[in-house]
Amino acid sequence: MTDTPAATPFHDLDDYLALPRLGALALSPDGRRLVASQAALDADRTRWSTALWEIDPDGEAPARRLTRGAKGEGGPAFTAAGDLLFVATRPGDGDDAKPCVWRLPAGGGEAYPLVRRPGGISAVHPARAADTVLVSADTLPGATDEASERRLRKARSENKVAAILHSGYPVRYWDHDLGPDAPRLFVVEGAPLAPAGDGDDGDALAAAPDEPGPDDERGTRDLTPDAGRALVEASSAISDDGTFAVASWSTFAGLAAQSHLVRIDVATGERRTLVRENEADLDEPAISPDGAWVAYIASSITSPQEAPRRTAWVVPATGGTPRRLAADWDRWPASLTWLPDSSGLLVTADEHGHSPVFRVALDGDAAPERLTAEGAFGSVVVDPAGTHAFATRSSYASPAEVVRLDLAEGVTAEDRVRVLRAPSERPTLPGRLEDVATTVTDPDGSTHTVRSWLALPEGASAENPAPLLLWIHGGPLGSWNAWSWRWNPWIMVARGYAVLLPDPALSTGYGQEFVQRGWGAWGDAPYTDLMAATDAVEQRDDVDASRTAAMGGSFGGYMANWVAGHTDRFDAVVTHASLWALDQFGPTTDASYYWQREMTPEMAAKHSPHAFVGDIRTPMLVIHGDKDYRVPIGEGLRLWTELLSSSGLPAAEDGSTVHRFLYYPDENHWILTPQHAKVWYEVVEGFLAEHVLGETRELPDVLGGAASAG
Numbered sequence: 001m002t003d004t005p006a007a008t009p010f011h012d013l014d015d016y017l018a019l020p021r022l023g024a025l026a027l028s029p030d031g032r033r034l035v036a037s038q039a040a041l042d043a044d045r046t047r048w049s050t051a052l053w054e055i056d057p058d059g060e061a062p063a064r065r066l067t068r069g070a071k072g073e074g075g076p077a078f079t080a081a082g083d084l085l086f087v088a089t090r091p092g093d094g095d096d097a098k099p100c101v102w103r104l105p106a107g108g109g110e111a112y113p114l115v116r117r118p119g120g121i122s123a124v125h126p127a128r129a130a131d132t133v134l135v136s137a138d139t140l141p142g143a144t145d146e147a148s149e150r151r152l153r154k155a156r157s158e159n160k161v162a163a164i165l166h167s168g169y170p171v172r173y174w175d176h177d178l179g180p181d182a183p184r185l186f187v188v189e190g191a192p193l194a195p196a197g198d199g200d201d202g203d204a205l206a207a208a209p210d211e212p213g214p215d216d217e218r219g220t221r222d223l224t225p226d227a228g229r230a231l232v233e234a235s236s237a238i239s240d241d242g243t244f245a246v247a248s249w250s251t252f253a254g255l256a257a258q259s260h261l262v263r264i265d266v267a268t269g270e271r272r273t274l275v276r277e278n279e280a281d282l283d284e285p286a287i288s289p290d291g292a293w294v295a296y297i298a299s300s301i302t303s304p305q306e307a308p309r310r311t312a313w314v315v316p317a318t319g320g321t322p323r324r325l326a327a328d329w330d331r332w333p334a335s336l337t338w339l340p341d342s343s344g345l346l347v348t349a350d351e352h353g354h355s356p357v358f359r360v361a362l363d364g365d366a367a368p369e370r371l372t373a374e375g376a377f378g379s380v381v382v383d384p385a386g387t388h389a390f391a392t393r394s395s396y397a398s399p400a401e402v403v404r405l406d407l408a409e410g411v412t413a414e415d416r417v418r419v420l421r422a423p424s425e426r427p428t429l430p431g432r433l434e435d436v437a438t439t440v441t442d443p444d445g446s447t448h449t450v451r452s453w454l455a456l457p458e459g460a461s462a463e464n465p466a467p468l469l470l471w472i473h474g475g476p477l478g479s480w481n482a483w484s485w486r487w488n489p490w491i492m493v494a495r496g497y498a499v500l501l502p503d504p505a506l507s508t509g510y511g512q513e514f515v516q517r518g519w520g521a522w523g524d525a526p527y528t529d530l531m532a533a534t535d536a537v538e539q540r541d542d543v544d545a546s547r548t549a550a551m552g553g554s555f556g557g558y559m560a561n562w563v564a565g566h567t568d569r570f571d572a573v574v575t576h577a578s579l580w581a582l583d584q585f586g587p588t589t590d591a592s593y594y595w596q597r598e599m600t601p602e603m604a605a606k607h608s609p610h611a612f613v614g615d616i617r618t619p620m621l622v623i624h625g626d627k628d629y630r631v632p633i634g635e636g637l638r639l640w641t642e643l644l645s646s647s648g649l650p651a652a653e654d655g656s657t658v659h660r661f662l663y664y665p666d667e668n669h670w671i672l673t674p675q676h677a678k679v680w681y682e683v684v685e686g687f688l689a690e691h692v693l694g695e696t697r698e699l700p701d702v703l704g705g706a707a708s709a710g
Ligand SMILES: CC(=O)N[C@@H](C)C(=O)N[C@@H](C)C(=O)N[C@@H](C)C(=O)O
Pocket: 473, 474, 475, 476, 478, 553, 554, 555, 556, 591, 594, 595, 630, 631, 669
């Protein structure tokens, strides 16, 4: 084991779980107020709750906490008058309280509930230059107004009926069931929001939404009464002048969804289709400040032979022919933020282990200008003068921080970014990070660079080489480029391991061809890239090639299963929420339509790990949540059964086995509660210690201690 010079939050899981987690940003229309949400661990350590903090846009004053509700607040957004709106439950509404919209007046004073719906409100969309506010709220299909909605909900509640009758697809999404209610868009009614509060000094700290303030509750008008499931997982936007909204709108033909972008007139509810696509999913609509354009992201419908392409487009807000932005750009746009003069957009996109901010012109074919160097950016907002922007930035160097970007011409990417004073300090890391790469040659003779992040304990050296963990990211269309709380390498670095985080074929940020290399052939280039990256790092004298393990979640878990059936080089394999029987998985996942476009039955059979179970001779830790709808629990159960019955390392006659199955009855695809995240890291570390280091760890009491080790 490598001695680490000083204790950090990563040495102690309780300290790690108590680290605060920064979320979304909101900027007032005048650019003078910046608010961030931040999650903190509750006193009983079984949930994180989110509060809103004011950040000084100039980076001088310390952050100030604005809200302190018992159950937390989220979704901050400013009205044109500078009021801060957010989503939170109301005190006294009980455990099944539905979140509603609260208003914290620009002029100060208490926050108070502004608008609510019987099924709760999921998001609030205020116009930036008008007194119009839209809300997204789940609504029962038979509800024609709030009274009927309440009656229908009361009938289900009093009769304890949770049944859902479906007539279409999909019926679930990631970790939740769909229906019987579904999202609709509503306009908040009533007199314009008063621009001032009670005139006090605007001491926002007084705003504690545990006591409703003045009785100013507003009604709502349904803009999409016939939406059905069309707005499911939709994204929507409202024009600055509040006269229209744009939403991604899905219609379903069999399993497949047909994607539209629709324009909805706020005054009349009149709806018309701006873009209809049979060959792409349309999302992330963003309306230009001048109201003339709608930008959006199109993800092409794949085929088993053709990987998807994500591209950015604009269409006239009154309808017309869509036009692709930056037509020759070989990167996948992730988010779109208009510049205040509507001359272009700030676009984030993965690139070589980062997710930088790019500036893209609305007109002309100039290549996007990369504005930032290090890190993965999100929640990008631009000040009304267009001179700077604010965003969250994370990387393996730090969890998300609030940063300010200087948008002036001629500033270097390194000098453009300034970290602002946040509610908490950046945690000290227990090691160092290197950007490493190796070259691979495909069977067709083409060569490719496979790059990885490598996290190393400070003490790793030729005299004290660190055992190696190969971590395989999920997706597979993704990249190890941003801080992850669920897969945090620094926890294992603090325990003396080196952690390799490669971006193999199918990873994003390296061009379309790098994705295509692995498309429909998960067990080919992605696997050989991972092995090449591992080979290269094992040549280092500060890495111990004799003590290694491989692990991954979701697609990463699929690959961990594939690794286990195709090499004995590792001492242990950890496989979380993994795909196992690829040729039977398709109809059971929540997004079966997506899966059917990804592989033919023949491809799935060829690249299915379960076909190689007899070749597995490596101890495996299987982890799966029962409420996982993306990779259903059946995958984990079948893997466990076949590992013990048919693998090259089956259970012994007395039933004992070196394998372990960490089962979560009430977690989903991700392990989201603090107490279960702690168990996850404890069990993983204990399994690795046993099989990689030859050390024994006591299992935590919450798992029954050593006895539960089987
Ligand atoms: C529809 C679909 O398959 N979407 C993919 C993003 C997906 O769900 N992939 C999973 C198999 C996966 O690998 N998920 C990763 C991103 C995770 O960590 O959840």
